[in-house]
Amino acid sequence: MGGFVLRKLGAALIVLAIASLFVFLGIRALPGDPALALGGEDRDPQVLAQIRHDYGLDQPLPVQYVRWVGHALQGDLGQDQRSLSVAHTIIHKLPVTLELAALSVLIAIIIGVPAGVLAAVRRGKTSDYASTGVALVGLSVPHFWLGLMMIIVFAVDLHWLPAGDYVSISHPVANLEHLVMPAIVLGTGFSAVLMRQTRSAMLESMGADYVRTARAKGLSEWKVLGWHAFRNSLITVTTVIGLQLGALISGAVVTEQIFGIAGFGRLTIESVQQRDYTLIQGIVLVAAAGYVIVNLLVDLLYSVLNPRIRVSGRPT
Amino acid sequence: MSYVEVAPLSPAARRRRILRRRFLRRPLAVVGLAVAIGFVIVAIFAPLIAPYDYKETDFNALLAHPSRDHLFGTDALGHDIFSQVVFGARASMEAGVVATLLALAVAIPVGLIAGYYRGWVDPVVARLTDALLAFPFLILAVGLAAILGPSLRNAILALGIGAVPQLIRIARGEALALREEDYVRAAIANGASDFTILRRHILPNMMSTIIVQATLTIPILIIGEATLSFLGLGVQPPATSWGVQLRAAQDYLFDAPRLAIYPGVAIVLATLSINLFGDGLRDVLDPRTQR
Amino acid sequence: MTTPLLDVSDLSVRFDTDDGAVHAVDGLGYTLGAGEVLGLVGESGCGKSVSALSLLGLLPSTATVTGEALFEGANVLNVSPRQLRRIRGKEISFVFQEPMTSLNPVFTVGKQISEVLRKHLELSSKQARKRTVELLELVRIPAAERRVDEYPHQLSGGMRQRVMIAMAVACDPKILIADEPTTALDVTIQAGILDLMRDLRERLGTAIILITHNLGVVADIADRVVVMYAGRKAEEAPVRELFANPQHPYTIGLLNAIPRLGEEEGNGRERLQEIPGRVPSLSEPLDHCAFADRCPRADDLTRSSVPPLERVGTDHLVACFHPGGEWSR
Numbered sequence: 001m002g003g004f005v006l007r008k009l010g011a012a013l014i015v016l017a018i019a020s021l022f023v024f025l026g027i028r029a030l031p032g033d034p035a036l037a038l039g040g041e042d043r044d045p046q047v048l049a050q051i052r053h054d055y056g057l058d059q060p061l062p063v064q065y066v067r068w069v070g071h072a073l074q075g076d077l078g079q080d081q082r083s084l085s086v087a088h089t090i091i092h093k094l095p096v097t098l099e100l101a102a103l104s105v106l107i108a109i110i111i112g113v114p115a116g117v118l119a120a121v122r123r124g125k126t127s128d129y130a131s132t133g134v135a136l137v138g139l140s141v142p143h144f145w146l147g148l149m150m151i152i153v154f155a156v157d158l159h160w161l162p163a164g165d166y167v168s169i170s171h172p173v174a175n176l177e178h179l180v181m182p183a184i185v186l187g188t189g190f191s192a193v194l195m196r197q198t199r200s201a202m203l204e205s206m207g208a209d210y211v212r213t214a215r216a217k218g219l220s221e222w223k224v225l226g227w228h229a230f231r232n233s234l235i236t237v238t239t240v241i242g243l244q245l246g247a248l249i250s251g252a253v254v255t256e257q258i259f260g261i262a263g264f265g266r267l268t269i270e271s272v273q274q275r276d277y278t279l280i281q282g283i284v285l286v287a288a289a290g291y292v293i294v295n296l297l298v299d300l301l302y303s304v305l306n307p308r309i310r311v312s313g314r315p316t
Numbered sequence: 317m318s319y320v321e322v323a324p325l326s327p328a329a330r331r332r333r334i335l336r337r338r339f340l341r342r343p344l345a346v347v348g349l350a351v352a353i354g355f356v357i358v359a360i361f362a363p364l365i366a367p368y369d370y371k372e373t374d375f376n377a378l379l380a381h382p383s384r385d386h387l388f389g390t391d392a393l394g395h396d397i398f399s400q401v402v403f404g405a406r407a408s409m410e411a412g413v414v415a416t417l418l419a420l421a422v423a424i425p426v427g428l429i430a431g432y433y434r435g436w437v438d439p440v441v442a443r444l445t446d447a448l449l450a451f452p453f454l455i456l457a458v459g460l461a462a463i464l465g466p467s468l469r470n471a472i473l474a475l476g477i478g479a480v481p482q483l484i485r486i487a488r489g490e491a492l493a494l495r496e497e498d499y500v501r502a503a504i505a506n507g508a509s510d511f512t513i514l515r516r517h518i519l520p521n522m523m524s525t526i527i528v529q530a531t532l533t534i535p536i537l538i539i540g541e542a543t544l545s546f547l548g549l550g551v552q553p554p555a556t557s558w559g560v561q562l563r564a565a566q567d568y569l570f571d572a573p574r575l576a577i578y579p580g581v582a583i584v585l586a587t588l589s590i591n592l593f594g595d596g597l598r599d600v601l602d603p604r605t606q607r
Numbered sequence: 608m609t610t611p612l613l614d615v616s617d618l619s620v621r622f623d624t625d626d627g628a629v630h631a632v633d634g635l636g637y638t639l640g641a642g643e644v645l646g647l648v649g650e651s652g653c654g655k656s657v658s659a660l661s662l663l664g665l666l667p668s669t670a671t672v673t674g675e676a677l678f679e680g681a682n683v684l685n686v687s688p689r690q691l692r693r694i695r696g697k698e699i700s701f702v703f704q705e706p707m708t709s710l711n712p713v714f715t716v717g718k719q720i721s722e723v724l725r726k727h728l729e730l731s732s733k734q735a736r737k738r739t740v741e742l743l744e745l746v747r748i749p750a751a752e753r754r755v756d757e758y759p760h761q762l763s764g765g766m767r768q769r770v771m772i773a774m775a776v777a778c779d780p781k782i783l784i785a786d787e788p789t790t791a792l793d794v795t796i797q798a799g800i801l802d803l804m805r806d807l808r809e810r811l812g813t814a815i816i817l818i819t820h821n822l823g824v825v826a827d828i829a830d831r832v833v834v835m836y837a838g839r840k841a842e843e844a845p846v847r848e849l850f851a852n853p854q855h856p857y858t859i860g861l862l863n864a865i866p867r868l869g870e871e872e873g874n875g876r877e878r879l880q881e882i883p884g885r886v887p888s889l890s891e892p893l894d895h896c897a898f899a900d901r902c903p904r905a906d907d908l909t910r911s912s913v914p915p916l917e918r919v920g921t922d923h924l925v926a927c928f929h930p931g932g933e934w935s936r
Contacts, residue, residue: 011443018447026459136595140587142539144546145562145580152573209708212665216703217723217774218696231713243449250454254543258566268455269547272462280462288450307713307758338625 004309005300012296019288020072024065027281077282080271086282089267094286096263097252103179104187104248105241112191113237116198120206121225131195138192143251147185147258154181182259186251190244197240201233208232235306242298245291338600345596351589359405366399370556379572388578391561392568397575400561401582407557408586411472411541411550412534418476419483420530427487428514432495441488445481453478453540461549468541468557471550475537486529490522497521524601531594535587542583558583611638612781612814613662618674618684620657620666620838630889631657633838635674636916639782644808644815646829646846648822648861652886654838655818656704659784663695678782697727700775704787706767710759716743717755720774727778742773746803765796769803776807783807784816789824801828822861826850831922834858837886837897840916844923854919854930856902857882896928904929 059067071077077086112135119131205211206229214224249265256265264283271279303309339345358365367387368374373394380390388397430441451459457474464470494500494517503513544550545559553560558579565575620632632654639645647655661672662683676683683694695701703709711719720742721735730738736755743751746769759767768788775783785804789797805828808815817829825832825846832849834842834857842855853859860882884901887893896902896909906929914926 011446014443015446015450018443019450022447022451023459026463136591137584137588140535140539140584140591142542142546142580142583144543145576145583148562148566148569148576149580152569152576209703209705210711213701213703213709213771213774214711216663216665216695216701217726218692218694219722219726220692228711228714232711235713246449246452248452250452250543253454253458254547257547268458272458272549275462277462280459284451284455284459287452287455288447291450291452292446305713308760334626341625 004303008296008299012292016289016292019292020069020285021065023281023284023288024068026284027277028061028064072285077285078278080276080279080282086279089279090264090282090286093262093264093267096261097256097265100179100182100186100255100261100263101248101252103183104190104251107183107187108191108194109241111187112194113198115191116195116237117202117226117230119195119199120202123203132199135192135195138188139196141188143185143189144254144258146188147182147255150181150185151258178259178261182255182261185258186248186255189251190248193244193247194237194240198233198237201236202229204236205229205232235302238298238302238305242295245294249287249291335600339596342596342599344592345600348589348592348594348596351585352593355405355409355586355589358402359409362403362406366396366402368396368399370395370400370403371554372396372399379568382574389572389574391564391572391575397561397578400556401558401578404556404558404561404579404582405586407468407545407551407555408538408541408559408583411468411475411557412538415472415475415479415537415541416530416533418472419479419533420526422476423480423483424487424519424526427484427489428491428518430484431488431491432510432514432518434492438488441484445484448477449481451478454543457544457549466549466552468545468551468555471541471544474544475540478540479533479537483526483529483533486525487522490525491518494518494521528594528598528601531590531597535590535594538587538590539583609640612641612643612678613639613816614675614677615639615658615662616675616677618658618661618676619672620654620661621671623669623671627890630892631670631838632661633892635835635838635840637833637840637843639814639816641781642808642812642814644817644828644830646825646832647816647818647835648820648825648832649835650820650886653835655835656786658835659701659786659816659818662784663699663701664691665701693727696723696775696780697778698780699782699784700778700780702768702771702775702783702785702788705791706764706771707759707791709771710767712759715756715758716762716770717757720770720777723774723777738777739773742777743770745776745807746770746773747799748773764792765799768792768796768800772800772803772807776811776813779811780813782814782816784818786818787820788817790819790821797824804828822865834861837893838889839897840924840926841898842923842925842927844920848920848923852920852923854923854925855898855927856904856929857898860901896926 075087077090080086080089115131115135119128122128202225206225208229211224211229214228219228252263253265253268255261256263257269264286267279268283270276271283363369374386374390374396375394377386377390378394379392380386382389386396386398388401390396391400426441430438453474456478457471460470460474497517500513500517503517508516541550541557542559542562545557546563548563551557551560553564561579562576565572565579568575615638616636618632618635619630622629622631635654635658637645637647647659649655657666657670660666661670662676664672664684666672672684674684678694678699681690683691683699686694710716717736717739720739721730721732724730724735724738725732740751740755743754748754748766748769754762754766759770762770768791772785772788775785788804789800792800801824804815804817807813817824819825829846831845832843833840834849834855836857842849842853842858844852844854849858850862853862860880863880864882882901887897887900894913895911896905896914899905899909902909909928914928916924916926917930919925919930
């Protein structure tokens with residue numbers, strides 16, 4: 001297993017490096033003078049010269065890159081238009097989004113995985129068609145629209161839940177009240193994907209020879225499906241979860257916008273509206289880094305679940 | 317009484333017949349195809365179908381309820397909602413299809429080469445793809461919008477780039493598997509050039525998987541365009557798309573929810589139908605499914 | 608004449624697929640006595656595996672099984688799922704063809720064997736583990752103590768097959784059905800597996816239904832043989848009798864096709880005799896002799912009616928209108 005972990009770690013680092021390169025070059029690809037872009041609206045030549053010096057814009061590109069990465073690794077992502085530390089702003093807003101994301105993932109797993117198993121086991125029967133149908137609809141609904149609909153129904157018509165804002169976690173009940181709808185909205189697409197993946201993974205393991213062997217041993221259907229088949233499909237399902245994170249981040253951006261939650265997602269929109277390039281740069285980098293790290297963790301989880309990796313270090 | 321000579325079907329024709337039969341046995345997929353085609357027709361013939369131009373305003377009917385004049389009612393500026401939805405189909409479908417085609421144009425050659433040649437190309441492509449995956453399409457769109465300014469074209473670009481990694485993966489997987497097929501090995505042994513093999517053996521055989529994947533990508537990108545336009549990062553007014561309409565509907569959520577409902581339902585129907593069709597297509601083309 | 612352990616009669620299996628129906632087995636019947644080894648022989652697709660799988664209800668849901676298979680007084684094809692689960696693994700067990708895919712890759716070998724022990728014999732986990740190690744030693748797996756905690760992918764093909772056999776004999780079943788147990792293995796390993804099975808039969812007295820397309824295996828280990836063709840029984844006889852005196856043209860064809868070394872006929876080399884033609888499509892139950900298209904003795908009779916099973920000697924049955932014939936050796 002050690003070899004596997006090291007390989008994945010190495011790959012992750014490379015990917016992170018490439019991603020950071022993309023971000024760096026992306027900002028530099030701006031037409032016009034980067035100093036102008038970084039400085040916002042200020043046109044004062046002295047300020048611009050200062051910016052050039054600060055950011056080392058007079059240096060060759062590779063040097064700039066290294067400097068930037070160096071700073072980033074130390075936690076310094078520069079300053080935004082209002083001269084606030086980008087890193088600080090991001091760290092401040094991140095926990096809100098993380099909580100939202102965690103809740104959504106939880107909801108998605110709780111709903112999606114059992115639904116997928118059920119659909120697979122009852123393949124061809126009504127409950128299969130029903131759950132698959134619901135999942136398909138879940139995939140076809142733009143979740144921001146779902147958010148709007150939910151607001152109309154639950155907040156406007158029924159007055160059950162508040163329409164937005166965020167209450168800190170120190171008030172757990174209110175906190176959850178405010179996060180329930182956004183979490184459900186965000187989790188819907190994810191749970192639909194999970195449900196379908198679980199279903200197809202289950203169907204595949206259910207059709208495998210070893211399931212037939214388990215039946216031939218006289219085990220109850222519960223054991224055959226719930227234990228032998230499911231345990232195998234878990235492996236596939238885990239990898240899917242990692243891949244969906246990108247979509248989760250995208251979803252968070254929109255969801256926060258609709259529900260008026262001041263988190264990482266909303267920050268992203270604001271940064272574009274204000275053309276705050278340093279902020280954008282920091283945000284994109286953090287998002288990419290987060291994705292790579294979480295996927296690394298998912299890979300580790302995968303190695304734990306799959307004995308072929310755990311014991312001999314290579315799949316099959 | 318004479319017997320009619322019926323020429324036996326060629327294997328390709330027979331396969332097509334079997335596939336068609338299997339497809340027709342799946343009513344949902346057929347319905348999906350029909351509805352999807354319906355949307356395409358609406359998008360293409362929008363000016364003929366919509367009773368009004370989407371920019372046309374009727375100041376006598378602001379936020380009107382559905383009536384004979386205005387099937388879905390009007391919005392805050394007097395635009396006929398039905399016409400808007402009809403015209404909105406254009407941008408949304410265009411975004412979905414064009415972005416998918418863009419992504420395919422990149423993904424197929426790259427995936428093909430990575431999967432067929434392996435060697436050093438493969439790991440490099442894999443790392444690049446992973447790096448690309450690290451940017452959720454929204455973040456990409458945000459970045460692009462910041463650099464190049466928001467527009468439908470940039471939205472399509474962002475969507476296309478976002479769809480590339482997954483398609484590369486599929487193409488690569490197919491090329492990898494097909495490479496090991498006996499007829500490919502036979503062709504290599506007979507001295508066929510790489511290009512010929514790729515063109516005649518590998519590419520045609522992976523088409524069915526690619527087509528299914530592309531069909532299932534389009535709805536995702538349609539929703540993507542709607543999301544971007546909703547955030548102001550895609551289609552810019554006065555041009556319209558379903559996403560733009562939803563953005564405007566936000567302000568009237570309490571007074572006139574129908575402004576949000578109609579475009580939304582349109583999106584759901586369009587994507588659902590394509591998804592149903594794509595699913596059915598996949599079941600039909602996959603030799604493993606039993607019924 | 609004691610009651611046979613297993614009495615199969617008129618067993619038929621039909622599959623309903625997207626592309627039509629397939630009649631895989633048509634009116635098969637045979638008996639199995641206690642401690643006996645019955646060889647079920649035929650080429651790929653003749654229905655021998657399907658007929659065996661149907662005994663334990665292991666066919667997919669697209670299959671419809673009719674007929675009777677009496678085991679200890681009950682028709683195994685008709686019992687309740689609960690009763691079937693009690694029979695599976697304990698009274699009748701199955702060894703599958705592909706040891707690579709028939710073992711669950713995420714559980715250790717020991718766990719998979721203990722599972723069946725704990726289910727049927729209700730042993731504690733400690734007892735089960737002990738018995739598992741004994742079983743592994745019984746099937747001649749070296750270093751059994753260590754192997755118990757290993758995963759299937761860590762074992763070689765031959766060892767995996769032995770594990771499957773251990774799993775199958777764990778609860779001392781009365782009948783062991785082995786479906787092509789050696790086909791997926793190297794020839795050198797095959798002999799070891801057959802040796803093992805012979806040994807087990809001696810020690811445990813288990814009756815074995817051995818399914819194979821390899822006549823050599825049959826000659827090695829079987830007491831009696833049933834030859835199947837296109838889902839039907841073609842011939843049945845004690846093994847020596849079958850090899851000495853085959854009656855059905857198909858059997859004769861099979862035996863003729865076995866290459867023999869060191870022949871002196873002609874210039875010392877004989878062309879391998881093949882049976883011309885192909886197995887008929889099974890989308891409709893045939894109303895004539897299934898072998899007619901390829902049979903040198905085919906005539907109007909065989910092309911228009913199904914040959915009934917007839918006795919041609921003690922314990923020797925043949926379904927043919929023109930049995931017997933040229934067979935030297």
